[in-house]
Amino acid sequence: xxxxxxxxxxHDELASTFDSIVALDSGVDQLLTYSDVTPLEIESVxxxxxxxxxxxxxxxxxxxxxxxxxxKTIELFNQAKKCFFGPLRVSMMADPNGSNTTAAAALxxxxxxxxxxxxxxxxxxxxxxxxxxxxxxxxxxxxxxxxGSRSIERAxxxxxxxxxxxxNRPDAVDAxxxxxxxxxxxxxxxxxxxxxxxxxxLDKNWLEQNRSVQLAIDINAVPPHGxxxxxxxxxxxxxxxxxxxxxxxxxxxxxxxxxxxxxxLFTSNSLVLDLDEIFxxxxxxxx
Numbered sequence: 001x002x003x004x005x006x007x008x009x010x011h012d013e014l015a016s017t018f019d020s021i022v023a024l025d026s027g028v029d030q031l032l033t034y035s036d037v038t039p040l041e042i043e044s045v046x047x048x049x050x051x052x053x054x055x056x057x058x059x060x061x062x063x064x065x066x067x068x069x070x071x072k073t074i075e076l077f078n079q080a081k082k083c084f085f086g087p088l089r090v091s092m093m094a095d096p097n098g099s100n101t102t103a104a105a106a107l108x109x110x111x112x113x114x115x116x117x118x119x120x121x122x123x124x125x126x127x128x129x130x131x132x133x134x135x136x137x138x139x140x141x142x143x144x145x146x147x148g149s150r151s152i153e154r155a156x157x158x159x160x161x162x163x164x165x166x167x168n169r170p171d172a173v174d175a176x177x178x179x180x181x182x183x184x185x186x187x188x189x190x191x192x193x194x195x196x197x198x199x200x201x202l203d204k205n206w207l208e209q210n211r212s213v214q215l216a217i218d219i220n221a222v223p224p225h226g227x228x229x230x231x232x233x234x235x236x237x238x239x240x241x242x243x244x245x246x247x248x249x250x251x252x253x254x255x256x257x258x259x260x261x262x263x264x265l266f267t268s269n270s271l272v273l274d275l276d277e278i279f280x281x282x283x284x285x286x287x
Contacts, residue, residue, distance in 0.1 A: 002060045003029035004266050007049055009042070009076060010035045011067040018098070019066045022255070026262040039079045046083035046090075055087040055269075062091045062265035070096040070129045081272065091271035093261055093278070096129060098254070100275045101261065103133035104282040105254035106217050107141070109245050110190055112236075113215055117142040122188040124148040124175055124201045124226065127158045130219060131194035133275050135159075139168040140276075148175030148184045148201075175201070182206055185213060193218040193226030204228040207240040214242060221247035257282040 006028040008015055015035040023031050034045055049061050063080065067073040073096035080092060095101050110116065121138045125131045126147035139145045139162050147162075147170045149155035155172035163169025175181040181201050185191045191213050193201050197220060207216070207229040216239075218227040225232065225246070229239055235249030261273050261281050273281070 002053075002057055005030045005032065005061050006262065006265070007045065007061070007063045008033045009037050009045060009063060009065050009080075011037055011069060011072040011076060016066050016068075019064065019095070022258050023064060023262055026259040028262065037076060039075055042076050042079045043083050046080050049090050050084065050088040058088070058090050058269035059266060061269075062093070062262075064262065064265075065092065065094045065096070067096050070099060070132075073097075077274075087269075090269050091265040091273070093265055093271075093273040095258065095261075095278070098258075099129035099133050100278045101254045101258045101282075102130050102219060102250065103137060103275065104257055104279040105250045106130070106134055106192060106194075106219060106245075107137045107279065108253060108282050109217060109236075109250055110192075110215055111141075113243055115141070116190070119143045119189040120146075120187055121190045121192070122146040122148060122173070122185045123170075123192045123194060124181055124185070125193065125195035125199075126170075127151065127154045128194055128196065131192070132158055132162070134192050134194055135170055136162045136165060136275065137279055139163075139166040139170055142168060143190075145170035146173045146184060146188070147171070148173045148181060150174075150176040182210070185210065187212050189213065190215045191217070191227075193220065195220060195226045197222040198224060199226065200224050200228060201226040202228065207242060210240075210242075215244075216242050217245040217250060219247050219250055221251070253282065253285070256285055260285055 015033040121143040127149040173184040220226040232246040234246040
C-alpha cells in the first residue's frame with residue numbers, strides 16, 4: 001500500500017514541532033521535514049516530490065509550507081507552484097506561523113453569531129500575520145473593516161493590499177497605545193485582537209466601558225492577553241454584555257481546520273490550499 005508522505009518545508013533553522021505533530025495526528029504515514037530552505041533550493045525539493053511516483057500515485061505525496069516569517073513562506077510557496085508541469089504536480093498547503101488556519105477559525109467563530117456584511121469590524125494588530133488575514137476575510141465578507149496598527153504607514157499598505165484582493169479597502173487607524181486603540185474600536189460591532197504574545201492592546205477597563213462592541217475575539221493565549229478580561233478558554237461567554245472568545249476558544253476550531261486541510265491534501269494531486277481555500281474547509285466543518 002502506498003504511504004501518504006508529507007513534506008514539511010520551513011525556512012526557519014528548525015522546522016516547527018507544532019506543525020510536525022499536527023501533521024502526524026492528521027493521518028500522515030511519513031513526515032519528511034526540511035528546514036532552512038531558500039527559494040533557490042525549493043526546485044530540487046519539489047522535483048524530488050513529483051518525479052518519484054507515477055502520476056496516478058502523486059495524490060499520496062503533499063507539501064506543507066510553514067515558517068515564522070510569512071513573506072518568506074509565501075515566496076517559497078509561490079516558487080514551488082512554478083515547478084509543476086502537466087500531470088506532474090502534488091497538492092500544497094500554506095500556513096505560515098499558523099496564520100491562515102487561525103484567521104479562518106477566528107472569522108468562523110464570529111460568523112456563528114451572524115453575517116459580517118455591513119458590520120463595523122476593527123482588527124487590532126491588523127498588520128501582523130493573523131491580523132492581515134482576519135482583515136482580508138472580513139473585507140471579503142463585506143464588513144466595514146478597520147486595520148489598527150502602531151504604524152499607520154504599515155496599516156495603509158496592508159489596507160491597500162486587502163483592497164486589491166477583495167475590492168473592499170479597509171480603513172487604517174492608529175492603535176499604537178491602549179488609549180488610541182480604544183478610540184479605534186469605540187464604534188465597532190466586532191473587535192479582533194491579533195497581537196503578539198504579552199502585549200495588551202486595550203486597557204483593563206475597556207470591556208466594561210465600551211458600549212458598542214457586541215463580539216470580542218482575542219487570539220493571544222499567553223498572559224497578559226490582548227484584551228484584558230477575556231480568558232483564553234472563553235468560547236462564547238458573555239462578559240460585560242459582549243460575546244467573548246479567547247485563544248483556546250478559537251484554537252480548538254483552528255486545530256480541526258489544520259488537520260482537515262492536511263487530510264484534504266491527499267484526495268488529489270492538484271490542490272493549492274491558501275487562505276481562501278482553508279477558510280472554506282473550515283466553513284464546511286463549522287456547518
